[in-house]
Amino acid sequence: MRWIWLFALLASFQLSAQEWQLRDTCPPSFLLTEDNRCELKTLYQFYTSTQGKGLGGTQTELPPHRDGFTPQQIDLGRHLFFDPLLSGDQQLSCASCHLPEKGFSDGKALSDGANNLQTTRSSPTLWNSAFVTRFFWDARAQSLEEQAVGPLFAENEMDNTPERLLASLNQNSVYKQWFAQAFGESNGITLDQIASALTAFQTSLISLNSRYDQYVHGNHNALNENEIAGMNVYRSFVARCSECHMPPLFTNNQIAVIGTPEPEGMPLDVGAETTFNAPKLKGGFKVPTLRNIAKTAPYMHSGRFATLREAVEFYTLGRGHAVPEGVEMQIHWHIWEPNLTDEEIDRIVDFLHALTDETFTPAVPAVLPSGLTPINNQQTAAIKGENQ
Template identity: 35%
Template sequence: MTIRFHLKKTFFACAVLLAAGATLPGSDGQARAAARVAPAAPGTDACAQGTGWNIACLRQVYAGPIANWPKPQVADGITPVEMAPVSSLPQPKVDPKVVALGQRLFADQRLSGSNAIACISCHSPAYSFADNKRFSIGDGGRAGVRNTPGLLGAGQMKSLFWDGRAATLEEQALGPLRHPDEMAMDIEALPAKLARLDDYMQQFDAAFGKEGGVTLPRILTALADYQRTLIPPETRFDTFLEGQRTALNDRELLGLHLYRTKARCMSCHSGVLLTDQQFHNLGLSLYGRKFFEDWGRYQATNADADVGKFRTPGLRGVSHSGPWMHHGLIPSLNEVLIMYNTGMPKPKPRTAAQKADPKFPISSDLLQPLKLTADELDAMKSFLEVL
């Protein structure tokens, strides 16, 4: 399936942009359809042609070592981490017995108050350990308020959740367990509950030693150590990075090149996991709106400058983890790419009250219109699908 900018998809992306208070690029500030982008300028790239891209040229450019590839085009002041295969990630230092216990706990619905919700209910291997819902459904059928983040590479993350409020996987595991809209478990009662079930007591003893039994810290350690093993699976992209330069087809190779250059993706999505692990404002907080308003990182820091900022997600397995963004409002990668191509929403204070509001969120300067053509966006999508 290619993104030839079917009208309903373009209109959806534009509607999301406008709902966020954005002005789409256009003369005199007037909104323009997101698909109306300029063609690639001839001469701006050694392999660019007036009618498209010379794939044979790109093959030659990317035939050598990664160090000799075109340098990433990024925003001023950004130093991206170079791409690397998943095999370069350090192996987690965990006890296999603790991991096995953690995997069992991760899939056990009895960790919830209703005995109906497990960690895996919202973090499915089929969806890059996210899910395919806009908001996950928790205890008592209550919906969450943010899209479920994927867990691939979670053991390498410096902070967890969209707003970064957890510094460790143990802290992260505790959050959903006791949240009333998620697993709604009385965490003080959880150890005794598990000790009465099946052979959990024996498995805890085998994993941690016979002294101590089932405790909350041990439950959190087991869950965290299991998540540390959730390293992204190797894909053809990793095979390509490891030296087999025929592993990507022509469309995927062009998408890789655009990702590194014209699309400026490595301003935020770099390294093995394709994330800078920073927090950025994409103009999607819907600040001041009746529905879906989310202050983002502010909820973890209480800093006015953090209103509307969210953690940069890694892109490993991204094509399987939709819908996308913190609010799950973007149903396809097509719309995601359209929105980035326009430069994302740029809400501006319009009233005296908004201008005086210290919390009014300002979109990141890293976001600029990209002027990618429809064919280039199609190649970008092909590349994202192989990650």
């Protein structure tokens, strides 16, 4: 009997050794090069036209993007992203606020952080981060690496310290082995490597295969009559949605002052005014992508609107109608009074649902080197309950 128990124990060790392997293949939509790099490949790369972007043009090329990470770096970042070991109390992971099931947001107006605190803004989606040039709602980070480490050390987010984070990872034999494998160095894990691995994973989150994309690439049966009607309103000179939310990314990577109202009882968030020390940007925030927008309610920087229809309707209620009395804002010139009908608003909402694409949603790791649960059990249970 003792030998049977010992054999089972050895078998479990062998299984564990097999589990602790980083992938040597690229995520879907990426091609592995001869020098072990993952290069993004999409049908949009065959388009060279930049004309019509501001008018809602369809077959236009994508802007520059980041790729070229190794499969091992991407997979290491995937495990780190879901590992609560990165937080100070080991109760939160990056995925706590960026859940795959919620379009890599979290379904809350303000996210729950450490110390029973809340963040001050809604969690934005991470889809297509490889194409983004500035990060956070107020555009204060200029790289994915800078964005990746910010929440780790924020008191109201993951509340870790650089020293504690490095100690936790360097004391873990699997992570030490993985970092050495991913970065070719064995002198210990560094903060730059952590940021680079998280960046590698985020650049692999590609969503460019929605029914809208299939329509663009020639399948005109991919959208129904209402969605096509909505797309035409969206692209029109009346609604002017596409002038800021430009295809194919459905953002222009710029900052816009639109005068979104704050939730009841919350003070005015000046946004990018602080980042750039520019009064003209008071109340200015990044133009978010609309891809997978149907999955990321509530909407705006503070989750002010519960539904897509409320968010769309905001733009037709009058220029600057929600700006607090006595506050001066330089509302973006694209924001005007299109006086859309209820039917036109409904059709735009129909079209926005056609931008959903979760084809390449990465798998949540079954196990983590830390031994911790990949995603908070309460969040997972809540999501399952909502989807039943």
